[in-house]
Amino acid sequence: MNEFQEQKINLTWREPKRSYDVVIVGGGGHGLAAAYYLATRHGITNVAVLERNYIGSGNSGRNTTIIRANYGIPESVKFYQRSVDLYQSLEAETDRWIMHKQKGLINIAHNEAGLRTERARAAVNVAFGSKTDFITSAEVKKLCPQIDLSGGGEYPVLGASYHHSGSTARHDRVVWAYAEGAMRRGVDVHQRISVTGMLKEGHKVTGVQTTAGPISAKVVMSAVGGQVTQLADMAGVRLPIRSHPLQAFVTNHYSLSFEPILASPALLFYVSQTARGEMLMGAEIDRQPSYSYGTGHHLLQTTSYRAITLLPFLRDLRILRQWTGVCDMSPDYSPIMGFTGVEGFVITSGWGTWGFKGIPASGEQMAELIATGKIPELIAPFALDRFARDRTMADRGSAGTH
Amino acid sequence: MSIQISCPHCGKRPIEEFTYGEIPRVPDHITDPDARNVDRVFMYTNPAGVQTERWFHLYGCRRWLTVRRDTRDNQMSE
Numbered sequence: 001m002n003e004f005q006e007q008k009i010n011l012t013w014r015e016p017k018r019s020y021d022v023v024i025v026g027g028g029g030h031g032l033a034a035a036y037y038l039a040t041r042h043g044i045t046n047v048a049v050l051e052r053n054y055i056g057s058g059n060s061g062r063n064t065t066i067i068r069a070n071y072g073i074p075e076s077v078k079f080y081q082r083s084v085d086l087y088q089s090l091e092a093e094t095d096r097w098i099m100h101k102q103k104g105l106i107n108i109a110h111n112e113a114g115l116r117t118e119r120a121r122a123a124v125n126v127a128f129g130s131k132t133d134f135i136t137s138a139e140v141k142k143l144c145p146q147i148d149l150s151g152g153g154e155y156p157v158l159g160a161s162y163h164h165s166g167s168t169a170r171h172d173r174v175v176w177a178y179a180e181g182a183m184r185r186g187v188d189v190h191q192r193i194s195v196t197g198m199l200k201e202g203h204k205v206t207g208v209q210t211t212a213g214p215i216s217a218k219v220v221m222s223a224v225g226g227q228v229t230q231l232a233d234m235a236g237v238r239l240p241i242r243s244h245p246l247q248a249f250v251t252n253h254y255s256l257s258f259e260p261i262l263a264s265p266a267l268l269f270y271v272s273q274t275a276r277g278e279m280l281m282g283a284e285i286d287r288q289p290s291y292s293y294g295t296g297h298h299l300l301q302t303t304s305y306r307a308i309t310l311l312p313f314l315r316d317l318r319i320l321r322q323w324t325g326v327c328d329m330s331p332d333y334s335p336i337m338g339f340t341g342v343e344g345f346v347i348t349s350g351w352g353t354w355g356f357k358g359i360p361a362s363g364e365q366m367a368e369l370i371a372t373g374k375i376p377e378l379i380a381p382f383a384l385d386r387f388a389r390d391r392t393m394a395d396r397g398s399a400g401t402h
Numbered sequence: 403m404s405i406q407i408s409c410p411h412c413g414k415r416p417i418e419e420f421t422y423g424e425i426p427r428v429p430d431h432i433t434d435p436d437a438r439n440v441d442r443v444f445m446y447t448n449p450a451g452v453q454t455e456r457w458f459h460l461y462g463c464r465r466w467l468t469v470r471r472d473t474r475d476n477q478m479s480e
Contacts, residue, residue, distance in 0.1 A: 229446070229449075238445040242448050243450075288405075290476055292473070292475055296404045387443075
């Protein structure tokens with residue numbers, strides 16, 4: 001199983017039927033993973049995934065492909081650790097090479113408060129089943145020899161938390177692996193079909209109105225990223241989501257190996273090396289809510305400055321590409337999964353800047369929710385009604401940038 | 403060039419000088435006072451189109467201004 005021996009990915013396209021058991025809106029990682037787990041774990045194959053562009057064209061193709069579970073609250077650690085585990089076994093399960101690579105993630109502390117945060121992070125992670133150690137600056141230097149421990153004199157490296165299961169995978173290969181697995185078992189994936197409205201009986205959602213005509217369904221699931229507010233509005237659901245652009249960029253090829261993923265919550269910046277050798281960098285979201293895929297010079301300037309502060313070698317590289325995704329930011333920086341209060345309409349959303357790492361667990365748990373009609377324990381804390389119940393899952397310090 | 407906002411006092415300035423201020427809008431069809439409170443605190447209309455919003459010129463004249471902006475392409479009107 002490598003790039004030379006690999007077989008062609010086998011996607012079979014069919015004409016849309018007029019009725020399905022489950023219609024999933026959004027053919028990105030989350031939608032296709034849910035379809036895959038419905039087919040493999042629950043034997044539900046009368047499923048359609050509707051994608052208005054091509055599969056993986058939205059945020060599944062616009063992220064920075066980092067997989068990790070080093071969150072700061074128990075519910076999130078448990079949920080994302082499930083995702084980390086599923087990613088690790090995904091190649092063996094689907095027989096597709098997703099270029100999964102375990103690299104280890106270093107979260108750097110630059111001051112006393114940072115040290116406290118990273119110590120607490122390591123403790124919470126270990127307590128809830130994830131593997132994170134607190135390490136000294138000397139150990140950081142050993143893991144990442146290129147780092148300037150003085151941080152340019154401004155951001156000294158005092159210590160860090162080291163998350164062993166921090167990894168990356170190739171984003172579109174994840175999408176294709178799930179799409180192929182689902183389609184092979186009879187799931188229909190339809191590209192270039194937009195949802196324009198909901199079919200309703202009273203308050204109940206009974207299907208979707210699309211550019212290819214009406215399609216009825218027992219359950220409609222939204223796995224939309226970006227314009228999810230508009231879709232939920234069609235079903236009569238208000239969401240606590242604002243859409244913000246998030247930009248990232250890669251440099252040209254760096255000829256040495258840069259093993260770990262390096263993140264600095266204080267500098268709001270993170271970096272990893274892609275399989276091609278490019279250095280991939282990202283920072284924080286744009287402050288104004290917007291659906292624009294436009295990119296700007298300001299981000300390149302500020303992020304490059306932060307990057308060079310910690311990794312002086314980066315100043316010799318050149319920026320190659322820049323791109324933007326539209327993130328659905330929830331007020332507590334945690335995802336929203338489950339029932340919506342409207343019968344026949346379920347949702348996985350609020351994936352903000354942390355969507356890629358959540359794909360397998362979100363797909364698996366949402367499939368279980370649809371198949372059994374009950375809320376799985378793992379995602380119960382992330383229900384939409386947590387805001388009305390005043391049970392928010394606030395964890396900005398862990399979700400912050402990626 | 404980054405996005406620019408027209409400040410009535412300072413002229414066209416880059417967006418990084420400003421901070422964003424939301425104008426909360428609770429839809430009229432929500433009538434229950436508790437539900438209105440929840441909506442006021444947590445929910446957003448998040449339109450894909452032109453919306454009226456407030457911006458504070460933090461690194462400038464430090465005054466609030468009202469802007470109409472298209473969230474799809476960041477075009478400012480008025």
